[in-house]
Amino acid sequence: MKALPGEVIPSAFDLNHALRGCARGDRLALRAIYDSEAPRMIGVAMRLLRRRALAEEAVHDTFLQLWKKADSFDPARGDARSWLYAILRNRALNILRGETRTDLVEDFEPMGLVSEEENAEAVMMRLSDTGSLKRCLERLEPARRQAITLAYIHGLSHGELAGRLGVPLGTIKSWIRRSLISLRECMA
Amino acid sequence: MTRDDQDRLAAEHVLGLLEGEERGQAERLLASDGAFQALVEQWRSRFSEWDNTADDAPAGDALWQRIESGLEAQPARAEVRPATPARQGASPGLLQGLWDSLSFWRTVGMAGAVAALLLAAGLGFFAMKASRQPVLVAVLMSEANQPGAVLRTFADGRAELTPLGDMQIPHNHSIQVWTFPDPAGAPVSVGVVQTARTVLLNLQNLPQPHSDQLFAISVEPLTGSPTGQPTGPVVMKGTASTAL
Numbered sequence: 156m157k158a159l160p161g162e163v164i165p166s167a168f169d170l171n172h173a174l175r176g177c178a179r180g181d182r183l184a185l186r187a188i189y190d191s192e193a194p195r196m197i198g199v200a201m202r203l204l205r206r207r208a209l210a211e212e213a214v215h216d217t218f219l220q221l222w223k224k225a226d227s228f229d230p231a232r233g234d235a236r237s238w239l240y241a242i243l244r245n246r247a248l249n250i251l252r253g254e255t256r257t258d259l260v261e262d263f264e265p266m267g268l269v270s271e272e273e274n275a276e277a278v279m280m281r282l283s284d285t286g287s288l289k290r291c292l293e294r295l296e297p298a299r300r301q302a303i304t305l306a307y308i309h310g311l312s313h314g315e316l317a318g319r320l321g322v323p324l325g326t327i328k329s330w331i332r333r334s335l336i337s338l339r340e341c342m343a
Numbered sequence: 344m345t346r347d348d349q350d351r352l353a354a355e356h357v358l359g360l361l362e363g364e365e366r367g368q369a370e371r372l373l374a375s376d377g378a379f380q381a382l383v384e385q386w387r388s389r390f391s392e393w394d395n396t397a398d399d400a401p402a403g404d405a406l407w408q409r410i411e412s413g414l415e416a417q418p419a420r421a422e423v424r425p426a427t428p429a430r431q432g433a434s435p436g437l438l439q440g441l442w443d444s445l446s447f448w449r450t451v452g453m454a455g456a457v458a459a460l461l462l463a464a465g466l467g468f469f470a471m472k473a474s475r476q477p478v479l480v481a482v483l484m485s486e487a488n489q490p491g492a493v494l495r496t497f498a499d500g501r502a503e504l505t506p507l508g509d510m511q512i513p514h515n516h517s518i519q520v521w522t523f524p525d526p527a528g529a530p531v532s533v534g535v536v537q538t539a540r541t542v543l544l545n546l547q548n549l550p551q552p553h554s555d556q557l558f559a560i561s562v563e564p565l566t567g568s569p570t571g572q573p574t575g576p577v578v579m580k581g582t583a584s585t586a587l
Contacts, residue, residue, distance in 0.1 A: 193402035218410045237387045248359040281396040288392040
């Protein structure tokens, strides 16, 4: 979301403004970010961590980091929302890696491979038609599209993707790499 | 490393796919290399559309309250920054413009209010700090003889445990903090910790802790030892010393 100086984004919550508030130590600004972003943040963290308690943990830690680092956020270097979600994903992925991963996988194993596959396609259908990610993912073969989607939204590792999709590790790695090149060209 | 390699590294970092050597490499580049930071930022923004496909989950007040109490544990912002940058050699026209600018005066008004709030917060901070001089400090050492956590007790009977470094609590387990009020007696639990961060411990029901009192941490089931005594391995321990 890029706004030109003077351009008004109707009814959009101004995260940049709230971050400046946090940098000044304004707790109401932090609360405003919580009210506006926390539900989505818990949703994103739940997809990675599966469990509500762990997701809340990640969101909790993200807000503490946000509070601490708000004054180092530089709008000239990147989008505020992407900065916020980068902190969240980082924290969630660290929790995910710190845990015994097989334990986390157990939770969704009963759903089986099929529902996972549908899931990745369903996720793609929910992408906005106006953004370029959907259009560019559609150009990938379904299995490759699924691999990269599962990696991002569920935080699956190369090894887990290989197991889930039933292909060798080397194949997964090259699928991902080629998909990235294709996405970069398509989204440029 | 070619630019294509860097780009792939940046994308896989954002996906969370990097392991081992490459993960460290990406973290180093991210901390030091502006061009790499820009590549990472591009991939974050490309993939951010996926974040919008997650279902919202209700965020209750309980979580907010935990966040707020987490803020208390962090040092308050001591630095009061000037609200507007000093303008030197400003032309009279600019000054006139500022004088006439409603938003400028709004900002000044807000800045005044913010400064007053910060002052109030600052006073509270120093008042709090005075009561936060610890009475006893214990550095708990791991088996490998590395400092693993710091425990501090305060005059008002509260105590805090701060894990150090990259303390990891095994999945589905907690760590439980024990102390020995009577050196010859049984350990008494003073807290069960599920996440590695600074937590308050409960020493209220114990005799005033003394220097040389032993503190230890064992790994226990998620809700703590079922028996009231340590059941898992002791992962770190240390004795308290008087804080000067």
